[in-house]
Amino acid sequence: MSTEPGLFIGLMSGTSLDGVDGVLLESPGDAQPKVQAHAALAFPAGLREECLALNAAGFDELHRSALAARQLVDLYAEVIAALLHASGVRASSVRAIGAHGQTVRHRPDLGYTVQINAPALLAERCGITVVADFRSRDVAAGGQGAPLVPAFHRAVFAMPGVDVAVLNLGGFANLSLLFADGRTSGFDTGPGNALLDHWAQRHLGQPYDAQGEWAAGGVVQADLLAQFLADPYFSRPAPKSTGRDDFHPAWMERHLRTLKASLSPQDVQATLAALTAHSVAQALLRAMPGVCNLVVCGGGARNTDLLSRLQQMLPNVTCLLSDDRGIPAEQVEAAAFAWLSQQTLLGLPGNLPSVTGAAGPRVLGAIYPA
Known part of the structure; x- marks a missing residue:
């Protein structure tokens, strides 16, 4: 367990492609983390279809994935605004956002995993430090990059x-x-x-x-x-x-x-x-x-x-x-990535080699300061 208290936001849009779930997680030190607020938004039909299409080879994939990432961040920013409004918490009080991104390719057997995301844009939009790209370091260490929860x-x-x-x-x-x-x-x-x-x-x-x-x-x-x-x-x-x-x-x-x-x-x-x-x-x-x-x-x-x-x-x-x-079923994964963002800021490992097969514990994610 982490030992430094704080408020963290976790965002998850999973392989079901139904939408984005966000939670505001309070991590009170050595006590069990608690969800303080939850918000969700459905994927627009066009974004859902594009993310599905990006799971396979297609025309102009780099351009299309960059545009899809910006659309995804638009949703992320709306979910974050809803969380802050519902909880009455200011953005300055949130230590980090754990933004998993949308997985479109996962090939640890070939040494890579791809989650479309625009974390720099999200940090700019929200004024909160963003932690993203959680899976790549574990894959680089020979792991599956999943599951991380x-x-x-x-x-x-x-x-x-x-x-x-x-x-x-x-x-x-x-x-x-x-x-x-x-x-x-x-x-x-x-x-x-x-x-x-x-x-x-x-x-x-x-x-x-x-x-x-x-x-x-x-x-x-x-x-x-x-x-x-x-x-x-x-x-x-x-x-x-x-x-x-x-x-x-x-x-x-x-x-x-x-x-x-x-x-x-x-x-x-x-x-x-x-x-x-x-x-x-x-x-x-x-x-x-x-x-x-x-x-x-x-x-x-x-x-x-x-x-x-x-x-x-x-x-x-x-x-x-x-x-x-204590945690509603739809909120668990988003809460996990809020918790993982805290691990990253504290310089603590987020993976378990016994789960992923990585060469050892690794600090996960890339940090985009506010």
């Missing part, structure tokens, strides 16, 4: 003498494993909401399947699920991380084409939900067989069908939302 999860969700796992259900799912003996591990398990959202948008015309109601009415197709789960990623040992570079609509369509019979879109949605639940549950039971408690956060924590599937696969595990542990 397990250290924060241990600070806020660990329980003495008990094995606790924390599941973040964003566009992709990741686990933090907080062992009773003090060890911490973690990794990406595979798809979370990303493929579910894509399929709902395509067939329902909605950005997501609200509470998983559509998936709940479908029938899981065992052959398709087995094909999905045969992907080598799921059996690969940690440390590991993934994203749209590995699991994307074309990956899904390739598996659908191999089936002799056509499937109803609703049954495909049910099977995609089963893919997320199976890949999480299987990974968790392999990595932490003595797990007693699973704390779930991220936007997918509001997917009632998905949580029901998880609980069925984990009958001996108590599954609860992070809300019950």
Whole structure:
């Protein structure tokens, strides 16, 4: 835990591309950090589509990504203004903003990860020091650059003498494993909401399947699920991380084409939900067989069908939302990057080599002074 108190802002726009979440985090020294305010803004449709397009090679990518980064900072600045207004806090009282940026490429196997962002512009706009580019230093040290949230999860969700796992259900799912003996591990398990959202948008015309109601009415197709789960990623040992570079609509369509019979879109949605639940549950039971408690956060924590599937696969595990542990599910990742910005300013490591596989602890991020 950090030892110097202060107020920090964290901003997160994850792989679900649904919008920006921001929190004002009070870090009171040795006590547990507390969220003082939360604000969120949806992505404009054009920015969402551009960020999706930038996940693949295309025309004039450098120019387009620079313009998208400026649009993203416009959203960031609005979220920050809303946080300051809601809390009555002045910008001068905030020590730093942790701005993760929007991941458009993640290839630690090739030594790079790319988050579009314009942190210098954000510092100029808001008059607050900005910390950004958190993942690159870990990748430079031979790590995956992800997940970076397990250290924060241990600070806020660990329980003495008990094995606790924390599941973040964003566009992709990741686990933090907080062992009773003090060890911490973690990794990406595979798809979370990303493929579910894509399929709902395509067939329902909605950005997501609200509470998983559509998936709940479908029938899981065992052959398709087995094909999905045969992907080598799921059996690969940690440390590991993934994203749209590995699991994307074309990956899904390739598996659908191999089936002799056509499937109803609703049954495909049910099977995609089963893919997320199976890949999480299987990974968790392999990595932490003595797990007693699973704390779930991220936007997918509001997917009632998905949580029901998880609980069925984990009958001996108590599954609860992070809300019950003091931080609403949508706020956890933004809070983590606020906390990581504090680590950076204090010159303290933000990564865990046991999670990312980096050569050692590293101070993460680049600092853009106010």
